[in-house]
Amino acid sequence: MSCYIRTQKILLLVVVLVLSGCGAGTPTRHPTILSAGIRLPSVIGDNMVLQQGGQVPIWGWADPCGKITITASWGGKWEATADANGKWMVKIEPGKAGGPYEMTVSDGNAITLKNVLVGEVWVCSGQSNMEWPLNQAANGKQEANEADWPQIRLFTVGRKISYEPMKNCKGQWKVCDSQTAGSFSAVGYFFGRDLYKQLNVPIGLIHTSWGGTPAESWMSKEYLETDADFRPILRHYEETSAHYPELYKKYLTEKKQFEEMAAKLAAEGKPIPPKPEEPVGPNHPYSPTGLYNGMILPIVPYGICGAIWYQGETNAWRAFQYRTLFPAMIKNWREAWDEDNFPFLYVQLANFKAVNPEPTESDWAELREAQLMTLSTPNTGMAVIIDIGDANDVHPKNKQDVGKRLALWALAKTYGKDMVYSGPIYRLMEVQGNKAILHFEHVGGGLVAKGELLKGFSIAGADKKFVWADAKIEGDTVVVSSDKVAEPVAVRYGWADNPVCNLYNKAGLPASPFRTDTWRGVTDGRR
Secondary structure, three states: OOOOOOOOOOOOOOOOHHHHOOOOOOOOOOOOOOOOOOEOOOOOOOOOEEEOOOOEEEEEEOOOOOEEEEEEOOOOEEEEEOOOOOEEEEEEOOOOOEEEEEEEEEOOOEEEEEEEEEEEEEEEEEOHHHHOEHHHOOOHHHHHHOOOEEEEEEEEOOOOOOOOOOOOOOOOOEEEOOOOOOOOEHHHHHHHHHHHHHHOOOEEEEEEEOOOOOHHHHOOHHHHHHOOOOHHHHHHHHHHHHOHHHHHHHHHHHHHHHHHHHHHHHHOOOOOOOOOOOOOOOOOOOOOOHHHHHHHHHHOOOOOOEEEEEOOHHHHHHHHHHHHHHHHHHHHHHHHOOOOOOOEEEEOOOOEOOOOOOOOOOHHHHHHHHHHHHHHOOOEEEEOOOOOOEOOEOOOOOHHHHHHHHHHHHHHHHOOOOOOOOOOEEEEEEEEOOEEEEEEEOOOOOEEEOOOOOOOEEEEOOOOOOEEOEEEEEOOEEEEEEOOEOOOOEEEEOOOOOOOOOEEEOOOOEOOOEEOOOOOOOOOOOO
């Protein structure tokens, strides 16, 4: 089934004359509004892809109360009237998937948009692992040199922090080729390429991400204010901003001291402690709402199918809060687009940092759990990549499998392809004597261990002390036990920053880390 904008709220193309000030007779001209002629946002331009299958918004600015006409080479004519502030919008019906088409927008002076395609459009967002460019991924130079896909179009939203809603952004649609793909998001590119190969329709990718940023940077102030659990984020930012000059001066002093100490420790072959963190104040990309206003709202309400998201590393120390913060962000975006159920697919954090030889607590494991719990939000999907991380690099270079696993969710759940799209997901546990029997969804033809022995399981009794467990596959279940735990109460799998774990289904997709207990974690209460 083709994915398209499924809004139930049909835009009324009726100008409310009294409110707009554009009634019969002489229009009300606001002295602060200059006649500038017709203008379009950057996201509406040459080489763009329009979302197929329904109506899509076309909008812009013109002289107050000006008449706008849109015509398209696939047939069709639409009209709109700018309001007293010069803003106008109309929904049009794109042609059949394919192209290229032309579209003309005119208020007497015409803008003709060329090389327009109709197909599937996805937003690609998050922090550095989404921002990571194709030419720096595994085999990146060759991938970029071979990226000759004229039916795939790429748009990168220019970096912008704003504390007021922005109406436009820097950027332009580009045809995907060896000259343009290299600097584009690797995850976005591989996701779009896999969609194109399977669907054989044009693909439009809108990339808007910024390395290191927390989820709250991509949310509206209104959403952060409505939940008591999120208000400390705003309060902390306001307190920091009020004392920013002295905090930043202190940070610069600590940074200099750290650099001197780090150089000395490195020369002595000693471990280097964490560096001091820059305070998050005005015009910092980590500040709440700044990127939502500057890098999301400028592309709203462009017609999209859905979004892919790779983020969470920066929120790991507040993983418990992420349980509600992340679903709220998804809802925030869906409301902004006036689409309460568009597909939202995301990447669970990869394995990273040193391997712990004993069962341990982990904020990264808790963040993965928060991401797993977000699957209860309708029309979401999660790509598990616990097997392709890098202990020494928070940016694993294998972006090919990340994009592929995201595409599997889209192809199966959004486009109705018959394929296995998820690795095993824990469903329930039953205890029989000293054994815990685990049941899973998405067994994909059967459970398998990559390697001779199944690894990554720990078990605990009522004392909450976890020990490594013996685990074996029996049919579609995993049986877990230890001679150190006579009466099992809880089991965990892959519960560490960088777990050694190897449960898959026969389709080759890894199981998500999980725990059966709800005991207090290391991030509970952090705000």
